[in-house]
Each structure stands twice: as C-alpha cells, then as structure tokens.
C-alpha cells in the first residue's frame with residue numbers, strides 16, 4: 001500500500017478515490033475487529049475512518065452502540081458517507097470532518113477507539129494521543145493497527161509507537177500480528193487506566 005506521507009495536506013479527491021478502490025475493504029479494515037470481543041451497546045470512535053468500512057463491519061458486533069468516524073479529508077468523508085448510505089446504514093453511523101488532533105467528542109465518552117492504518121499519517125502524535133486519552137472512558141481501549149511495511153516506509157516502528165502510548169499515559173495490553181491472505185498488520189491494544197477503588 002502506498003499513500004500520502006505525514007506532512008501532506010488532507011487527502012484530495014483523486015487520492016481518496018484511489019484508496020477507496022484499492023484498499024477500501026482491505027482485510028486490515030476488519031481483521032483487528034475480529035481479533036477482539038465487543039459488547040452490543042459499545043461506543044466506538046474510528047480515527048481516520050477512510051471509507052467507513054471498519055465501522056460498517058463493526059455494526060454486526062455493536063448493533064446498539066454509538067459508532068463515530070472522524071476524517072480530516074472531506075473527499076474521503078464524502079466516500080464514507082455515500083457508501084454507508086448505499087448500505088442503508090446512514091442512521092447508524094456518525095461522521096465528522098476532523099483530524100485526531102481536535103476530536104469533536106466529549107471527555108470520557110467512548111468505550112473504544114480504533115486507529116487502523118492512520119497513526120502514521122497523524123500530524124502531531126502527542127496531541128492526537130492526548131485527544132484519544134481524553135475521549136476514552138477510564139478502562140477504555142485503543143486498537144491501533146499498522147502494516148509493517150507501511151510503518152517502515154514512514155520511518156516508524158512498533159517499539160516507538162508503544163513508547164509514545166506509554167508516554168501518553170496508556171497501559172499496554174498486547175501486540176499481535178494478524179494475517180489474511182497477503183494482508184498483514186500488527187495490532188497494539190492499549191487501555192486508559194481505570195482508577196483503583
């Protein structure tokens with residue numbers, strides 16, 4: 001997978017359509033979801049939600065939950081909204097045009113946050129992780145997945161990401177490697193600590 005690098009502007013129309021046609025439903029959009037357990041009423045935020053594919057997949061696991069996607073690219077968001085409408089799910093998924101660095105959500109409002117193949121695009125990782133931490137409920141989880149070769153091309157590695165998660169206050173729970181056909185990704189599971197009673 002090739003894609004714009006960290007310092008580029010939000011994805012334009014051409015890039016968004018290229019991504020949607022090549023990778024919109026790539027197994028990396030659903031493998032991390034299938035690797036975890038979900039509650040029917042779970043509230044889930046997908047950061048850099050792309051075509052919205054992960055959230056539509058998640059609806060089967062969280063039919064009564066609040067599902068929210070954020071995207072800084074208006075072109076990508078238009079594709080997400082259109083595909084979700086075409087699937088008859090427009091009433092079930094909220095989309096907002098926003099980067100991770102300024103999340104349009106209340107403090108401690110989400111049970112889980114997804115960041116699938118988006119972390120390597122974030123402009124300000126410390127700010128972004130601070131926002132993820134803010135919107136997660138205590139004990140809430142972050143599922144962060146990246147494809148190894150994309151990470152390497154972006155000059156990042158899993159160890160560095162885990163260090164940044166620790167620095168942002170998260171507890172690291174697991175690191176798993178997932179595969180389906182030629183699709184590979186590493187899934188980091190981290191939690192916002194819950195207060196001890």
Ligand SMILES: C[S@@+](CC[C@H](N)C(=O)[O-])C[C@H]1O[C@@H](n2cnc3c(N)ncnc32)[C@H](O)[C@@H]1O
Pocket residue numbers: 003010011023024028029047048049050051053054070071072073076098099100101115116117118121122123124
């Ligand atoms: C490789 S795509 C992944 C899309 C989707 N999560 C998936 O798995 O197919 C990366 C996405 O991250 C988004 N992105 C770029 N910068 C971002 C930022 N600062 N905050 C949140 N998302 C960002 C891009 O617009 C793009 O849709």
